[in-house]
Amino acid sequence: MPKKVNIKTIASELGVSPSTVSKALKDSHEISEETRSKIQAYAKFYHYKPNTLALGLRNQKTMALGVIVPEIVHHFFSRVISGIENTASQNDYNLMICLSKDQLSKEIQNIDMLTNGSVDGLLVTVAKESLEKCNFEHFERLIAQDFPIVFLDRVPPNLQIDKVIIDDSAGGYKAAKHLIEKGYRKLAILTTPQHVTVGVDREMGFLKALKESGLTIYPKFDIKVNENEPIDSQIEKLFSQKELPDGIFAVNENYASIALKIAQKRGLKVPDDIAIIGFTDGLISKTTNPTLTTVAQHGYTMGSQATEILLNRIYNKNEAIPNQTIVISTNVVEREST
Amino acid sequence: MPKKVNIKTIASELGVSPSTVSKALKDSHEISEETRSKIQAYAKFYHYKPNTLALGLRNQKTMALGVIVPEIVHHFFSRVISGIENTASQNDYNLMICLSKDQLSKEIQNIDMLTNGSVDGLLVTVAKESLEKCNFEHFERLIAQDFPIVFLDRVPPNLQIDKVIIDDSAGGYKAAKHLIEKGYRKLAILTTPQHVTVGVDREMGFLKALKESGLTIYPKFDIKVNENEPIDSQIEKLFSQKELPDGIFAVNENYASIALKIAQKRGLKVPDDIAIIGFTDGLISKTTNPTLTTVAQHGYTMGSQATEILLNRIYNKNEAIPNQTIVISTNVVEREST
DNA sequence: TTTCGCTACGAAAACGTTTTCGTGTTAAAA
DNA sequence: TTTTAACACGAAAACGTTTTCGTAGCGAAA
The missing domain is CATH 3.40.50.2300 (Response regulator)
Known part of the structure; x- marks a missing residue:
């Protein structure tokens, strides 16, 4: 079978030099019409494509x-x-x-x-x-x-x-505003540990909006989920308190859908008894029942x-x-x- | 700032030849202990890493x-x-x-x-x-x-x-078997057009299982979804017939979740009134309510x-x-x- | 006839490696 | 003292390109 051709093989096959082939393939005016078309025809027939590595090395550009x-x-x-x-x-x-x-x-x-x-x-x-x-x-x-x-x-x-x-902070802010506008007041947040800056920022914006509306968040409504431990049981804790929140902001889609599931398991109606808003507009939010309101980040x-x-x-x-x-x-x- | 070093610069900097540097970096016995460690120390200090392109070109292996x-x-x-x-x-x-x-x-x-x-x-x-x-x-x-x-x-x-x-055919077969074992008898299938072989194969296996159990499928229960038209309305048709199926096999997760949603909208209880089984074990199946039984393909x-x-x-x-x-x-x- | 200027092509270097082969130096063996 | 062998290193080619520069050949101008 016809092995891969390169400039050298074309050159020797056609009795010209590699430089000529290279120029001909780039439609250089230095090469006569005759030679040029001969070379181009040959190259096309054998599906010549320049070697990427050689090009990269030569041009210092990959x-x-x-x-x-x-x-x-x-x-x-x-x-x-x-x-x-x-x-x-x-x-x-x-x-x-x-x-x-x-x-x-x-x-x-x-x-x-x-x-x-x-x-x-x-x-x-x-x-x-x-x-x-x-x-x-x-x-x-x-x-x-x-x-x-x-x-x-x-x-x-x-x-x-x-x-x-x-703009994570603004995203958190919008989430809070949305919940507040909808009439929810006892808000909770499901967020990540300190070092994940996106979680921290989302919480910051969230808290800022609360403050502006004269609301505060109970410390026990502020759950920092540790990814190394079972997530479900950590979120479960939010629901096992005497007093429950009426709105939850989850800093990602996963936490939101878990919260939804737990809420429903405990007989809570979403959104009547409790509202849930997530972050990241992925597939999950569109397929849960009820579907999840989310802060969409445009990846x-x-x-x-x-x-x-x-x-x-x-x-x-x-x-x-x-x-x-x-x-x-x-x-x-x-x-x-x- | 220290620009990127290569073998040549190391060589000239240290007053040796490129070959010596190359060998020293590979712990060749040809190079004296003294020169070798000198070169290696220099290379380490300046974070020398061989150029991938040159290596690829030289070794014909990337x-x-x-x-x-x-x-x-x-x-x-x-x-x-x-x-x-x-x-x-x-x-x-x-x-x-x-x-x-x-x-x-x-x-x-x-x-x-x-x-x-x-x-x-x-x-x-x-x-x-x-x-x-x-x-x-x-x-x-x-x-x-x-x-x-x-x-x-x-x-x-x-x-x-x-x-x-x-093994798409076997997957379809297993889906049918599962529905049949669960007691569903009036089965429907949501599949893809002819040229998508995976859909065809899944249907083949599905039909084979039906046949083995002495069941057949009504033509109007066999929906070939055309991806260029709205999917929802095509699936909707399955539900707008006088007689409804009691089990649906969807050849992918998307069709399954849409069918689920439509069924629920029409007041059907899943899985009591109608069962749904999907294909491809993705995120969606785990987060719908009820969660979806699926044929898992191990990507x-x-x-x-x-x-x-x-x-x-x-x-x-x-x-x-x-x-x-x-x-x-x-x-x-x-x-x-x- | 000489000079000039094109045209059409080739030689060679460079990109950064690796590897084969050759060689100068030194020390040991003869 | 000469030969040999080991040691430590360098030169050069090769991988496949591109590009600069040089030049052979040729017709036209002087």
């Missing part, structure tokens, strides 16, 4: 972007990736996707791998472990080297970087915007563009649970 | 696998990718992920891109358009060239290839098994291994809807 996310089996991240892929492929860029599994070691390994010629730039959502341990040396090195990198969603603090983030937009910034950096490399922060706003998608 | 799937915002595919990533990274392989968006042209483009030195092998789920048009030339070319490639889930027919598929396993076959081909390239077909079996996960 037309590939690296993506590092914690997980891929996750509606939000897969939407982000989808957004990235879309604008990347529109600009003839390909993707190398790596998973950090929220581990620092994997993240470092991926960074090392990707930044040695493999890709022209990097899109990163920082791993939880890195955030917990405040270890960002691997990123700082890259930044010092002016390697094009844009952070998404979870970002390293206190660094001069390009980033695209969700796809996030991915494509981040990619645009990154490509812009790559195109204008060594021009000192100031660092950008893009804030993607959220909006409440009202469904049946409030 | 340590990367190409993955082409129709979509990524899809629970099943993202699980498949997750499985691929896991065994790939265990074997020090990286992933280049491309999306075909079920378009033939994109698929061809991706294939062309990936097979020119970028990756050592390919994992592919064929795009719907390619299946409809029966256009597989781009694959045939690769196969003729002995390029390592493994197909997943949706495969081109009549080709000598390695593939990992779901993660599929991905990792396919990757093992592929790596095996790559390691033993030019040894004529016969083509393999791995069939991933399914199982019924019983929940509340049956």
Whole structure:
């Protein structure tokens, strides 16, 4: 079977030099019409395609972007990736996707791998472990080297970087406002531990809205869910108190759907007895019964915007563009649970 | 700032030749202890990492696998990718992920891109358009060239290839058996049009089980959903007939959850008045109310098994291994809807 | 006839590695 | 003292491109 052809084989097969072939394939005027069409015909017939590695090495440019996310089996991240892929492929860029599994070691390994010629730039959502341990040396090195990198969603603090983030605080604020407008007053929150900044920010905005309306939150209505322990039983506690809340804000879809299930199991009517509002507009919220009102964060937009910034950096490399922060706003998608 | 170092810069910086540096970094005995440790210390200090492109070009081996799937915002595919990533990274392989968006042209483009030195092998789920048009030339070319490639889930027919598929027929069979055992007799099916083989296979198995139990299916209980038209109204038709089924088999999770919703809207009790069983064990099935019984297809396993076959081909390239077909079996996960 | 200027092509270097082979130096063996 | 062998290193080619520069051949102008 016809093995893969390259410029050299075409050249020797056609009795010309590799330079001639290369030029002919690029429609160079240096090459005569006759030779050119002969070469192009041959190349087309044998499906010649230039070797990506050689091109990358020669041009110091790979037309590939690296993506590092914690997980891929996750509606939000897969939407982000989808957004990235879309604008990347529109600009003839390909993707190398790596998973950090929220581990620092994997993240470092991926960074090392990707930044040695493999890709022209990097899109990163920082791993939880890195955030917990405040270890960002691997990123700082890259930044010092002016390697094009844009952070998404979870970002390293206190660094001069390009980033695209969700306006989590405003999202929490909107969630609270929505509940209050609907007439709910005894509000509870299901949130994450301290080091997950997105959870903290959502809570901040939530509390701010409460304050503005002259409301406060009982400490026992403020549940910080520990992901290393069974989630159900932690949320269960909220429902096993004498006094129950009449509105719950869950900082993600998962907590929201669990809360819904527990509420229904305990005979509470949603939204009559208790309202529930989630965060992240994924598939689950649309299929529960009742469907869940959520604060929608636009992952796809996030991915494509981040990619645009990154490509812009790559195109204008060594021009000192100031660092950008893009804030993607959220909006409440009202469904049946409030 | 310390720009990226490479072998040449290390060599000139340390007054030795590139060959010496290369050997020293590989602990070659040809290099004296003194020089070796000097070089290694320097390399470590400046975080030297070999350039991936150069390595790939030199070794004719990139340590990367190409993955082409129709979509990524899809629970099943993202699980498949997750499985691929896991065994790939265990074997020090990286992933280049491309999306075909079920378009033939994109698929061809991706294939062309990936097979020119970028990756050592390919994992592919064929795009719907390619299946409809029966256009597989781009694959045939690769196969003729002995390029390592493994197909997943949706495969081109009549080709000598390695593939990992779901036992869709058996899955449909199990779904029917399950409904029948539970006492349901008037069964309906929500399936896909002809060209989507997985839907056809699932229906085949389903009908086989019916036949074995002496049951038949009314033509009007056999709904072929056309994805280009509103899905809800097509499924609605099933419920607007004089006589209703008492059990529904939906060939995917989406159809199942829509059917559930419509049934409930019409005041039917699930599973008392009507049972519903889906296919693909995703997130949705676990969060509906009642939760959905489904035929679980193990995407993660599929991905990792396919990757093992592929790596095996790559390691033993030019040894004529016969083509393999791995069939991933399914199982019924019983929940509340049956 | 000489000079000039095109046209059409080739040689070679470079991108960053690895690996084969060759070689200068030194110490041990003859 | 000469030969041999081990040691420690360097030169160069190769992977597949692109691009700069050089030049052979040729017709036209001087």
